[in-house]
Amino acid sequence: MANADAVFIGRSVKPEELLLRFGNRHGLITGATGTGKTVTLQIMAEGFSKAGVPVFAADVKGDLSGIAAAGGPNDAIIARAKQVGMDDFGFEAFPTIFWDLYGEQGHPVRTTITEMGPLLLSRLMSLTEAQEGALNIAFRIADQEGMALLDMKDLRAMLSDLAGRASELRTDFGNIAPATIGAIQRRLLVLDEQGADNFFGEPALSISDLMRTTPDGRGYISILAADKLMQAPALYSTFLLSLMSELFEQLPEVGDPDKPRLVFFFDEAHLLFDEAPPALLQKVEQVVRLIRSKGVGIYFITQNPLDIPDTVLAQLGNRVQHALRAYTPREQKAVKAAASTFRQNPQIDTETAIMQLGTGEALTSMLEDKGVPSMVQKTLIRPPSSRLGPITPDERRALITKSPVYGIYEQAVDRESAYEILTKRAQEKADAAAAAAAEVAAAKQQRQVSSSGASRTLETITDRIVRNVASQVGTQIGRALMRGILGSLTGGRR
Template sequence: MADTSIFIGANAAGLRQQLELKRANRHGLIAGATGTGKTVTIQGIIDGFSAAGVPCFVADVKGDLSGLAMAGSPTSKMHEIFAARAKEIGYDDWSYADNPVQFWDLYGEQGHPIRTTVSEMGPLLLSRLMDLNEVQEGVLTIAFTVADKDGMLLLDLDDLQAMLVSCGERADELTTTYGNITKQSIGTIQRSLLQLRSQGGEHFFGEPALAMADFIGLDDKGRGIVNILAADKLMASPKLYSTFLLWLMSELFEHLPEVGDPDKPVLVFFFDEAHLLFDAAPKALLEKIEQVVRLIRSKGVGIYFITQNPIDIPDTVAGQLGNRVQHALHAFTPRDQQAVKSAADTFRANPGVDVATAITELKVGEALVSLLQPDGAPAPVERTLIKPPRSRVGPVTPAERKVMIDTDPIGTKYDTLIDRESAEELLAAKSQEASAAAAEAAAKTEADKAAAAQAKEDARAAKDAERQRLADQREADRQARLAAQQQAAEARAAANSPWNRAITSATRSASSAVGRQVANEVTKAVFGSSRGGGAGIVGGLVRGVLGGLFKGR
């Protein structure tokens, strides 16, 4: 039986409750009020899975499940209680033992960092994470679509922020293709991103992204490795916690191959504080959760929800949980009473057990158990004492944790963040190119404007110079005319003066006398005498000409 099932506990009559490994992928529910023994039950079940070679994942909300890494001790204060219970239920081969453990932490403080990319998370889960309405989710989906079309990787929140800014700037262009994009919606998403950062969400997005194969492994003894997520700090951001676990389930569903119903699970997933997954979840998200839970079992993965109140699980999901362990519930309020009735109605009836009454009477470490039988049918509910764990009850010390982190098979694979070229860098480069082109165009425009202004100024200066030259020429011509007129006037004035007239008259008289004298002398020289007929005539002509010449002077 040890090879095909896990011992869970036994009732007072010695009837053993066995969790069939072949049916362990049909999921389960572990419920009960605080302090009723859920943690010890989870620890004992994980001990059994690991010993059977089944890897597990568990969110450690309170920090005490880290004790799975260490063997229990006979010196612990719980030893006598556990030893007595083991004897009471016939757990004869009970002994302390550790489990191979890998520690994980979204913040990288108490384990290896776990990261995914924004693209892998997708708009639906991100909308849930950021509490967006349908309109804002639609805008976020457009951003993802545009990034995919443009070949831009969305790796971290900086990439998403850059893509949202780009979509806002291209709103007019994108609206005609994808639908309305408003600045108000973009602004709301950006504020939600800011809140997500303040919750430490930026640690979750980036590379290297988690490889699912690192969750599914065995140690050198063939034991299944137990992956423990440090969730005590993460619980301060409930939506980040629940969205991360839903993403993890979705990733397992997407990446693992179909195996049907294997002889034992490929991986068992424990989801503590499961009510956080369903609180205020929109219909689309609930449908996705239901789909993952319904179909992931064919990938060989079993999901076990852990919660205080069974009515926290929606009926569509609760109906798929075949293995059930119900610890005590209190019926103090109407809601508690409803939870008791609901829990009682979900078990296969057993004439010997009054479920509704027993739920409120269960002791710490005692539970109502109904597990799937080898043929797949649920066993009748039994009141059961849960077996004691083999590993330590309580947390490991920081020194113990560090040793195990440093020596596990993961090594330093996820310790260093890788920031490769993605949407933020590509959009920044495009923005720089656009700015440079705009600056160049602006500079060219300014240069053209300056050249045009200079040409206009030069033309105006040339025109002014020509106008001045013409004005100067006109002035010079005017001055010349004035000077000429002045000289003419002065000449006329001088000619008309008494003195000038007297001189002129004297000159003329002198000229006539001189002319006659010269004429006479010429005539005598030519003709020898002034007396004779021919000579007299010619001499008269000569004297007339010369006298005229002198008279003209």
Template sequence: MSDNEAIYIGTSRKPDDSIQQKEHLQLRYANRHGLVTGATGTGKTVTLQILAEGFSNAGVPVFCADVKGDLSGIAAMGEAKDFLVKRAKTIGLDPYEMQEFPVIFWDLFGEQGHPIRTTISEMGPLLLSRLMDCTDAQEGVINIAFRIADEEGLLLLDLKDLRSLLSNMSERARDLSHRYGSVNRQSIGAIQRKLLVLEQQGAEMFFGEPALRIADIMRTTPDGRGAINVLAADKLMMNPRLYATFLLWLLSELFEELPEVGDPDKPRLVFFFDEAHLLFDEAPKILLDRVEQVVRLIRSKGVGVFFVTQNPLDVPDTVLSQLGNRIQHALRAYTPREQRAVKTAADTFRPNPDFDAFETITRLGVGEALVSTLETKGVPGIVQRTLIRPPSSRLGPLEDHERAEIVKLSPVMGQYDEAVDRDSAYEMLARRAEEDARREEEARRREEEEERREREEEARERNARSQWRLPDDDDYEHGYPSRRSRRSSSRKGSSPRRRRTSYKRQTVTEAALKSLARSVSTQLGRAIARGILGSIKRGR
């Protein structure tokens, strides 16, 4: 087969160690996905490297994670070391040529490659909840936050945008609960704390703009080779949840943006998911369903996904059943779980009558694997014990200055290196808060002015009611002292102020009663006097 039809993996051996045939991965079935498994130190990284080299030479772009830093050497010319030349001669690889490959280095933290960013909106509530390990109640609040952002035109680009929106939701919790269901302030507080943890782990650099364009990881060179995108993941592995969430987000973006192409002659992109068990560890069912959906349907987008992990039991059965191309390196069977893993790996292969797959898996050497790829019409080939071919690029990592030089000459240089902070939810809510504060200040001033006017009006009314009432001429006829008597008493030292006070306290009713009493007593005295005088006259 030509390099444009298949990738040479290695040469199979018979049980008597005689050479049998060359094993290939057909490009037309590479989008049926694959699995590379094996214990630590058995050669998984080298297998990933030779597969990436083969896809690149066939014009297929590749995206892979460099967990230990060893994969960066794929950007440099290989060295014809003795053990590599010996392996090439053993398997009949002639000529064995050294080669360097077009590589674009990426790094979420922007230290060993171009920064990779995405926005909070592109990440979505499901993956964001997974990233923060949220409870169901907290995930519900995050879904409500995304709904509010859509309805109110708030752009969620980075962590401070989401944090500002959550703070705003906390202030409006009662009103939002009536509209969307329970918006618990305790849940909002817990999410805020988890955002702080993410920020401390470096996720703040991951969320923002400019966001990664899918087209930039699907580049080809002028000579027709596919670019190999290498993600520096040695530091990223310190936060495995962020690593797994990022790669799942990238798969989801590929699935949503790429058009349907059916079954092309070769993939449009091949995606290697190293340390794949991190994706599935303690993942909720809804997330596993999402992974299964993407893996099953992304094939029609022309994307192949290869999971690289130590143990086939790390991958759920629903996903494992979608992986047609298998490369199984050595496994150890010291514990019951390891024995189950070996049996699972052996049972997934199409049996070879020449050997027992279960026994062979435990006896494979370094750089040796059981290989089964899809053949004509997508039928799994019979499993073969295979010596993996040596890589054409350098084994081992690049030097720092070599990496820096490659980054400087990258085709995406200058596109992602500087962060952009445009107007988004943080700025919008800040302006809204300032406007609300200004309106509240104006309302407060109006209230204070109204209260001041009311107090002045009440004071005027109290002053009007508290004025002294001076007696008029009618009052003098009913017993009030005359003006002259007041003047005379004033000369004698009596206090007119005190008399006025008594006048003030005497009401009209009291004055009338007193006048009536004086009139009655006067008339009664006169009647008594007339009676006495009349009796005296009659006695005479």
């Protein structure tokens, strides 16, 4: 029953499949906690990998790592496979590369300050408009003067240099207040506490390493360990957005390919949009709208469609809705909103169905021929072939050392960039100032020596005159005294 041109999702009144040629039209997986969203992500990733499509996904709970190991004999899973018509079902592992911003549970993931850009950095640090303006100036000056901003110390050095040159730059860029620079520097300290210092630097993650396939044609599944990263939600969402932006900027246009070049799963997607400024939302909308022409499919995973802005939600054609609960008026509103996003089926009361779905069940609507969403169907989701639940630390370490990128990212590189250039420049200024001061001191000393020499010459002449006069006077006085003394003596003789 396997369709080589589709990813099998499950069975309703018919097989529910995600057609590969519409895989870059994006998608949405929603549902309350514990209703099966991670399993749906897992079976989609398996399907794309089998079709030769590389996958990137964040593992926010650690459960998704099991995709790297074959599932074990499980009567319930085998029964579910038969129930959905998978006569050829078997357990298997999938090629996996593990990544980790902290370098603990996977290959280190880094990006540069320059690649992140001022807009995303401003969002990451929750900067005010004035602070964002100062950060933009720092980037502009770095670009103009050919200084790479690679890591945190580069940015700190650039900001300090900006503060020192504020009066010089005022004409071109306006006032740069020391308090503004100080506030940004303090925000950088907060980022340090979240581990961002490990994240910014080189070697930066290469997009090509996320788009690898195995010799037998399967796509590698890149898993980002995000359980610890979720403690810094702003860093998590900003990193994933920066990665989306890099894909958008680097990949060439391919139109509508037979299958995606890469599928990107964005779990806990609400973190991307919470309190996001309008400029950032506009950028996200632009990336989502245009990245499909680069052959990239983006799939958001969150609890409710209301977590996604309407402008983005409208572009998500492949949808899987797991159960939602409606005990409060707000939750009831959310259920109605979720039901309204589907193409209605006269055989199903969508709103009621959403609240009655069991674990492993979902409402699905996939793009059909000509890219039109299918009518919503109540679907039994297929079981995964890989392991349900996490792999062991030993299994993870073994997979990391056998990874095709092992040894590429493990050692950080610190090449010459803004920090080194500005430090060298400051040292040269200090040396020049010291040399100038030494020259001034030498000149002053020379003047003092010359003045002292003239003074000593004058003193020598004066001394000689004084000594001659004193000698003559002294001789006369000496004689008089002798005479007086002797004269009295001699005078006594007379």
